[in-house]
Amino acid sequence: MKRMLFNATQPEELRVAIVDGQKLIDLDIETAGKEQCKSNIYKAVITRIEPSLEACFVEYGGNRHGFLPLKEVSPQFYQPGCGSRPSIKEA
Incomplete structure (x- = not known):
């Protein structure tokens, strides 16, 4: 639900x-009073993977870490031959 x-x-x-x-x-x-960074494109480094959330935390040079759910990653960045979205453990 x-x-x-x-x-x-x-x-x-x-x-x-x-x-x-x-x-x-x-x-x-x-x-x-703080401008949103959502919907922009950033180069980032993954700092922590959280399998229970199917997401990772990233450092993109801001004052705080970002949050990236796996479902937000475009399928064009999946491994070749992978027809569907992989689990966060496989990514």
Whole structure:
């Protein structure tokens, strides 16, 4: 069952997560007075892989680490011969 979770305990930050059971589907964080970096293209280094989230944390030169869900990676970057999206452990 999909659920949308909101965390607005801090006045300067709003966090919204979409989960399906125990699996994180999407996460958005909005900070008041801070420009969003979402939808831009960055060169980054993977710093940590989190299999339970099917995602990794990346360092892209900002003050904070980024979060990259595997579902956001374009299929053109999958290994040749892999017809479907691999699991994060295979990537």
